[in-house]
Amino acid sequence: xxxxxxxxxxxxxxxxxxxxxxxxxxxxxxxxxxxxxxxxxxxxxxxxxxxxxxxxxxxxxxxxxxxxxxxxxxxxxxxxxxxxxxxxxxxxxxxxxxxxxxxxxxxxxxxxxxxxxxxxxxxxxxxxxxxxxxxxxxxxxxxxxxxxxxxxxxxxxxxxxxxxxxxxxxxxxxxxxxxxxxxxxxxxxxxxxxxxxxxxxxxxxxxxxxxxxxxxxxxxxxxxxxxxxxxxxxxxxxxxxxxxxxxxxxxxxxxxxxxxxxxxxxxxxxxxxxxxxxxxxxxxxxxxxxxxxx
Numbered sequence: 001x002x003x004x005x006x007x008x009x010x011x012x013x014x015x016x017x018x019x020x021x022x023x024x025x026x027x028x029x030x031x032x033x034x035x036x037x038x039x040x041x042x043x044x045x046x047x048x049x050x051x052x053x054x055x056x057x058x059x060x061x062x063x064x065x066x067x068x069x070x071x072x073x074x075x076x077x078x079x080x081x082x083x084x085x086x087x088x089x090x091x092x093x094x095x096x097x098x099x100x101x102x103x104x105x106x107x108x109x110x111x112x113x114x115x116x117x118x119x120x121x122x123x124x125x126x127x128x129x130x131x132x133x134x135x136x137x138x139x140x141x142x143x144x145x146x147x148x149x150x151x152x153x154x155x156x157x158x159x160x161x162x163x164x165x166x167x168x169x170x171x172x173x174x175x176x177x178x179x180x181x182x183x184x185x186x187x188x189x190x191x192x193x194x195x196x197x198x199x200x201x202x203x204x205x206x207x208x209x210x211x212x213x214x215x216x217x218x219x220x221x222x223x224x225x226x227x228x229x230x231x232x233x234x235x236x237x238x239x240x241x242x243x244x245x246x247x248x249x250x251x252x253x254x255x256x257x258x259x260x261x262x263x264x265x266x267x268x269x270x271x272x273x274x275x276x277x278x279x280x281x282x283x284x285x286x287x288x289x290x291x292x293x294x
Contacts, residue, residue, distance in 0.1 A: 002138060006087070008026040009027065009088035010086070052279070058276075061273055082114035083115045090198065129288035130288060155197070159287050160285070161203060169278055237267050243283075251267070
């Protein structure tokens, strides 16, 4: 058995992390770049979305500190419990660096400590799936070292397909770079963004959101049935932003097309850490290969 820790970018529900004994290290969110609040603790999701929808503006995030990770790691190290810590992709944040530095500091005092920090190359819904696969290994009694050996495969597998209501948030946060230029050459064009292996790429563009969402479903269905695989070889889920009615219809269509239902506890409500950069109307599907199939 080992302890699983992740940062709040995974967006797993409080019910999930309590049931599966996952520790969450929160990011920090600010609307004025002066007052920062812990994601999900001091700044709840509903309050965050109400503010960005009704007040506008571009909130900022700040990554967990080295001290934050030390505080979460130390109690388990003292008990001799191995740790696997899963962070958001380093393309999007330095959370991995904070966790790695915390590990190095702890190892100085506890040289026998077993701490693995993994850059998941994922975010929000895909990071949630990554955490869940590690949870499944732990609950299935997989040895720590064997679980660690599976992490690279999970990193290479985790993929998210999503679109946004506006590119302004991604551009403001510097998270989309050349993709923004490619996708906005014509007024009103929005992209499908695919994040895999830590890289952001465009999976299509268009003005009609309904057609973009249908294209996401089609692309995910193709992904799940490619290279001799079937949907049963994967876990998939939905990440939804502000519009729950749109998200419910999208999920129903996705499940009907793919022919496999999602696990409800893995469908995530995109939280402040990610929504600061995607805006309120992000919506998409994520996939990961089951650890047994790697």
